[in-house]
Amino acid sequence: MSVKYVPVQWNRNKWIYDAVMLAGVALFLWIFVELAPGLLSHERPINAPIHNGRAFGACAFVMLTVILCIGPLARLDQRFLPLLYNRRHFGVMTVFVAITHASFIIDWYFNFSPTNKYVAVLSANTDFGQALGFPFEIFGVFALIVLMILSATSHDFWMKFLTPPVWKRLHYLIYPAYAAVVAHVALGVLLDAQNVTFLWIVLIGSLAVATLHLLAAFSETRGSDTRAEGTDWVRICDAHDITEGFAKIARLPGGDRVAVFRQDGLLSAISNACAHQNGPLGEGKVIDCLVTCPWHGFQYDVRNGRSPAPFTEKIPTYDIRLHGSSVMVNPVANPPGTPVDPVPVPQEVLA
Amino acid sequence: MSDPKKPFFVGYLPAPPDLRLFLIVSIVSFVVIFGATGLLIGSTQDDPGPGAGQGRQTVTGVVEMIGYPVIHVTQGTDRIPTGRTLILSSGGKNGAVGRAAPLEGQVVQVSGLLLERGELDMVQLRGGNNGLQAADGNGAVPRPKPLGRWKLAGEICDGKCYAGIMRPGRGLAHRACANLCVAGEIPPVFVSSQPVEGSDFLMLTGPDGGVMPQEGYDAMAEYISVEGEITRHGDLLVFAMDPTTIEVLP
Amino acid sequence: MSGAETILLLVRWWLIIGAMISVAFLFIGIDRIDEDARGAYIFRPLLVPAILLIWPLVLWRWYVLEAGREIWSKHYRPPRASHLVAAILMAAGIGTALFLGLSNRQTWPADIAPERLSAPGEANE
Known part of the structure; x- marks a missing residue:
């Protein structure tokens, strides 16, 4: 919701979010690095760089797993939306933890050799022919590069500059990256370690991520959004169907989604996609006469698709009319920020 | 459409009262999950050995x-x-x-x-x-004593990490490091599943008694069986591995 | 030069080009294509890592915006349908990785005893 860009638009909830996130990560690392060595009954300790490398690697895996559960959970149950709110900071923190893991490993296993340590990462094991002994490091390298790209492009500037759909497609890289992380772990530590505790955690975590994403994606295809058919004005729903302060979403013939809101007994149609991150505006509600996005709280005047001053975001609007009690929308969107006269809800509906 | 009865969270506003219990439970679960996984994973690391x-x-x-x-x-x-x-x-x-x-x-x-x-x-x-x-002094290389051809099960490691410069200094996570060590001419060792003539490990060479061949790198840190000639040099066993006989074990 | 060294050389050049483009973009380009960035300087260093990594995309978007070729309707078409494909592919990748990892786990062959195949001199003399 930028007027002028700042590094982070802090607010109380973001502070709480980051504090909880950091508390969890710090607790994990403190227990693993400081407490766990005392609990291990080994004759001689694991080298500190290896133990720390494992701590940060396992932490990054748990962080990424939790992050990837938040999105589908929020789609399946709106109460999880607060966990989505400042997820980008969680992601950025994960990159730092993952880089620390990589640094410990590279500065230990790949160091002290006549070969440059980065060359060594790519050349020490080139036995790509089978799963056992596969150079699993390469999956970690790929995932780390993806995580760096995603965290580096997490500032709102990038969403506006790249446009939300391009930004979102870029961030779809998280899916192959997570699969690569699982491969990195499965062909690395899971083949190496005799103890199976981490194996079970990886199994449960990664299968939870896969299952939640499949559930959320399938529920989206079976979603309740009506499909409006036709080439000219299309019928969205009956005026009865729209609750005051809320919207009805429909998929237009071209594939775009429209959100028809009812506010003060008047109906208006706007794009369902928020200008910020294409969040589903139709799943939001009217607060203080402004449509509020459920993802990050961006707000728009439903009559013209503009954010209130001093904000400058704009979304497309749609021409709307009633045919009896049927709500009809012209599927050709108006340019973002075009005012459209709202239509009053029929008296019999209000009654 | 969102459910009008459900609490609606807006990031820059205080959380709705109906959502607070859910959020507190989420926060506590989050911290507990991180603490518990840190403890579970950290306290179940394999023993790195006595080197x-x-x-x-x-x-x-x-x-x-x-x-x-x-x-x-x-x-x-x-x-x-x-x-x-x-x-x-x-x-x-x-x-x-x-x-x-x-x-x-x-x-x-x-x-x-x-x-x-x-x-x-x-x-x-x-x-x-x-x-x-x-240095000054007298001494001679003891006469090597051939012990015949053997088939051993075990793992190829680099002799230095396995001996304790790294703990753990073996296993697949350590494979690239071991390859770098052996490529740097650090002597590889074969760690046998059971003692051979009283020793759990043997220094490894190629079939001709030279440096370890490429096949050894490809089998590094895997559990394998392999045949070769064993010779005793002083109190050290040397295993001249025949790379054509390497078999990966289940 | 080995394959690994070549890759690292390309990475170095990728980053060097990215550094040059980030200077041009953050000192000149950004003010021309985003009014919200005018007068906002503190956040700009935050953009450098991304420009280093994805500079071809930056150049493409810069060109589109400068040339006035922007199509506004494309801003409001989230790739929601692709999520199903992405989720299926990710699940398949996770499943494959776990299968390969778990099915290749080895157990230390503690029960296999060293076997003497022939006494000294038998085989090679």
Whole structure:
């Protein structure tokens, strides 16, 4: 919701979010690095760089797993939306933890050799022919590069500059990256370690991520959004169907989604996609006469698709009319920020 | 459409009262999940083995090149008895082939960090002449004793990490490191599933008694069975592996 | 030069080009294509890592915006349908990785005893 860009638009909830996130990560690392060595009954300790490398690697895996559960959970149950709110900071923190893991490993296993340590990462094991002994490091390298790209492009500037759909497609890289992380772990530590505790955690975590994403994606295809058919004005729903302060979403013939809101007994149609991150505006509600996005709280005047001053975001609007009690929308969107006269809800509906 | 009855969270506004219990439970679960996974994973790490550094030792002995350099100790210390055979390496992931080869068959003084794991003794030489230099004295390389052709099960490791310079210094997560060590001419060792003639490990060479062949890198850290000739050099067993017989075990 | 060294050389050049483009973009380009960035300087260093990594995309978007070729309707078409494809592919990748990892786990062959195939001299003399 930028007027002028700042590094982070802090607010109380973001502070709480980051504090909880950091508390969890710090607790994990403190227990693993400081407490766990005392609990291990080994004759001689694991080298500190290896133990720390494992701590940060396992932490990054748990962080990424939790992050990837938040999105589908929020789609399946709106109460999880607060966990989505400042997820980008969680992601950025994960990159730092993952880089620390990589640094410990590279500065230990790949160091002290006549070969440059980065060359060594790519050349020490080139036995790509089978799963056992596969150079699993390469999956970690790929995932780390993806995580760096995603965290580096997490500032709102990038969403506006790249446009939300391009930004979102870029961030779809998280899916192959997570699969690569699982491969990195499965062909690395899971083949190496005799103890199976981490194996079970990886199994449960990664299968939870896969299952939640499949559930959320399938529920989206079976979603309740009506499909409006036709080439000219299309019928969205009956005026009865729209609750005051809320919207009805429909998929237009071209594939775009429209959100028809009812506010003060008047109906208006706007794009369902928020200008910020294409969040589903139709799943939001009217607060203080402004449509509020459920993802990050961006707000728009439903009559013209503009954010209130001093904000400058704009979304497309749609021409709307009633045919009896049927709500009809012209599927050709108006340019973002075009005012459209709202239509009053029929008296019999209000009654 | 969102459910009008459900609480609606807006990031920059205080959380709705109906959502607070849910959020508190989420926060507590989050912290508990992180603490519990940290504890579970951290406290179930595999034992890295007993290999360790035993401080600086200086001994005199005779150099023998068996693909890689070893010395047969002629004048030991409290820690290293006379008659012991030590495998040699330099600092980092560097072997001592180039340093020791010109002194083959000669009496030398060897000084460096002793690494010890079971019957495996390796010395990481100090830099330059301080680590390895010709010395006065008499001594000869003991006559090697062939022990025949064997089939062993176990794992190829680099002798230095396995001996304790890294803990753990074996396993697939350590495979690339081991490859770098052996490529740097650090002597590889074969860790046998059960003792061979009283020893759990054997220094590994190629079939011709030279350095480990490429197939050894590809099998590094995997559990394999492999055939080869075993020879006793002093009190060290040397396994001249036949790479064509490597089989990966289940 | 080995394959690994070549890759690292390309990475170095990728980052060097990215550094040059980030200077041009953050000192000149950004003010021309985003009014919200005018007068906002503190956040700009935050953009450098991304420009280093994805500079071809930056150049393409810069060109589109400068040339006035922007199509506004494309801003409001989230790739929601692709999520199903992405989720299926990710699940398949996770499943494959776990299968390969778990099915290749080895157990230390503690029960296999060393076997003497032939006495010294038998085989090679």
